[in-house]
Amino acid sequence: MTLDTNNIQFHSEIPGFGNYTSTTFSVSIPSQSIGVGAYVKYSAHAALNNSNAVSQVLVQYSGVETSWRLMTGSIFFNLPNNTSPSYQIESVTYYKSGNVYVDTYISNQSGSSVVIPAITVNCKASLFKAPF
Amino acid sequence: MSVADFYFNTEYEIDKIIATYSGTIASSAPTSGGGSTTASASHTHGFGDSTYYQGVFSVDGGTTWNDFGADIPYTGGTYLAIQTVEVDAVVTTTAATVTVTNFYDYANSRGVAYTVQYKLYLMAKNTMASPITPSNQVENTNFDTRLNYQKVAFSGSTTLNVSAGSTGSTSVAHNLGYVPNVRAFWFDSGSSTTCRSIRNYAQVKIGTSNVTFYTDQGGFSGFGVNGTIQYRIYYDA
Numbered sequence: 593m594t595l596d597t598n599n600i601q602f603h604s605e606i607p608g609f610g611n612y613t614s615t616t617f618s619v620s621i622p623s624q625s626i627g628v629g630a631y632v633k634y635s636a637h638a639a640l641n642n643s644n645a646v647s648q649v650l651v652q653y654s655g656v657e658t659s660w661r662l663m664t665g666s667i668f669f670n671l672p673n674n675t676s677p678s679y680q681i682e683s684v685t686y687y688k689s690g691n692v693y694v695d696t697y698i699s700n701q702s703g704s705s706v707v708i709p710a711i712t713v714n715c716k717a718s719l720f721k722a723p724f
Numbered sequence: 725m726s727v728a729d730f731y732f733n734t735e736y737e738i739d740k741i742i743a744t745y746s747g748t749i750a751s752s753a754p755t756s757g758g759g760s761t762t763a764s765a766s767h768t769h770g771f772g773d774s775t776y777y778q779g780v781f782s783v784d785g786g787t788t789w790n791d792f793g794a795d796i797p798y799t800g801g802t803y804l805a806i807q808t809v810e811v812d813a814v815v816t817t818t819a820a821t822v823t824v825t826n827f828y829d830y831a832n833s834r835g836v837a838y839t840v841q842y843k844l845y846l847m848a849k850n851t852m853a854s855p856i857t858p859s860n861q862v863e864n865t866n867f868d869t870r871l872n873y874q875k876v877a878f879s880g881s882t883t884l885n886v887s888a889g890s891t892g893s894t895s896v897a898h899n900l901g902y903v904p905n906v907r908a909f910w911f912d913s914g915s916s917t918t919c920r921s922i923r924n925y926a927q928v929k930i931g932t933s934n935v936t937f938y939t940d941q942g943g944f945s946g947f948g949v950n951g952t953i954q955y956r957i958y959y960d961a
Contacts, residue, residue, distance in 0.1 A: 593857060596855040597740050608873040609738070611874065647791055662906055664921060665793035665795065665810075665921070665923035669940060682806075684794070687790050688788060722845075723744050724745075724844075
């Protein structure tokens with residue numbers, strides 16, 4: 593069977609991605625001072641069994657931006673900007689013991705103590721039925 | 725009724741999974757001198773064109789699975805190690821290659837060997853070069869009306885060229901009024917048919933009106949990026 597996938601919306605023998613569950617979770621990071629060379633870590637997690645699934649995780653850093661970031665791996669970015677950073681935010685996501693985790697590290701990138709704003713790391717994890 | 729509320733509707737395109745593969749890769753322990761080890765496995769797909777992909781991997785014998793690109797921190801030592809073993813893939817016009825990168829833990833003076841199990845699927849791109857024959861592995865999968873199949877709202881490509889030491893971005897408007905699901909893949913300008921994960925090239929920021937692909941090529945690891953992002957924006961959120 594040969595198919596021109598450019599011209600078909602769907603085919604009963606070729607599955608698409610079927611979402612069957614999603615979960616939202618978050619962690620609040622209070623405003624605080626971070627010393628030179630130091631970092632803080634905050635972890636958000638939720639129970640989510642990803643057996644026989646592929647997933648997508650979105651993260652929003654409420655307090656510094658409104659958009660959501662797709663976690664295709666780790667996320668890291670400098671604030672206020674790359675040319676004169678004060679601190680770096682890095683998040684990683686992984687599954688362990690039936691839970692999905694988003695760990696966020698905020699590290700001081702300057703030569704003096706920095707005060708970070710209050711940040712709420714909002715997370716959304718969606719599971720799709722795995723085709724294997 | 726909103727399109728986003730449909731589980732399935734023939735008027736809207738969905739993704740098309742055209743092949744699945746699985747395997748095991750032995751990853752040798754890295755040393756402090758080498759920094760990391762890499763090991764790969766390839767699967768010839770025969771489609772005559774590259775495809776999109778996603779996969780999962782396990783380092784504990786299949787008990788726990790993580791998506792390609794995940795970083796599993798190591799907390800068993802004196803110091804935290806964020807980067808341990810990473811698994812990803814690239815898809816060319818002939819084959820899908822899965823690569824395991826195993827990083828030496830300098831903080832805890834630790835190098836560990838892993839047996840990595842993986843599962844990988846290939847998905848038809850927005851535009852395929854020619855008609856394809858799906859692999860036998862997916863021909864027995866049927867649709868399940870209990871699942872919400874992701875419906876493609878917009879698809880296309882955009883370029884992102886940012887020199888080393890700079891930041892840059894490119895945006896695509898969707899104007900859906902909410903934050904939709906998105907998939908995106910990277911194609912280097914130098915090897916324009918090879919599909920790669922976008923994670924090493926740009927970050928994906930999703931708003932209620934736009935999707936922005938942003939890259940920071942500053943710092944010692946910023947070498948500059950030049951390529952094309954192929955994306956899919958779904959009605960589903």
